[in-house]
Amino acid sequence: MADIEDLADLAERISAIYAERFGIDRDATWYLGKMTEELGEVTSAYLKLQGQGRGTGTRADLEDEVADLLGFVLLFARWQGIDAGAALERKWGAYLASDQ
Template sequence: MDERLSDLTALARRISELYAERFDVERDATWYLGKMTEELGEVTSAYLKLSGQGRGTGSRRNLEDEVADLLGFVLLFADWQGIDPAEALQRKWGRYLEAQDA
């Protein structure tokens, strides 16, 4: 795994462990998938508010924070499933560059 992603995954794992302990949460498939879905909804809401298409006003900082939450939960899910996200992205998306360069 890319060193930077590995560091971010370790940070997310640490915070997740603190959260689970503090709130007595069982981190199972429902939790991981539910949290990613929840955070994607919050990214969507923050973006719509920022672009003037949602209720209320938004800020760039709020959008950034929600993207951070979503990334954290994607990294946690990948870690839980034993997926190297850097390798998976390179394999899946990188093939398009390989096809273009061929």
């Protein structure tokens, strides 16, 4: 399994290529809009896979959309100076400490 920072680096490299190719200014509207768009695509892929959406979907479609969403979450976190891994450990890990 890849390290979360390695995944964030990968997302950044691909995002920079995409932004340059299409002349995109990666601003707040772009980061937030892309996360929202990808969450909608995850929802759509899941519903299709369950036979509840238009058309048919595959497990690979769902996995691809989850990958896109994760990529944009990591990009947003990096843009905001958030260490996503540390934030997850702090927030979710606190439940383990209080559970014992």
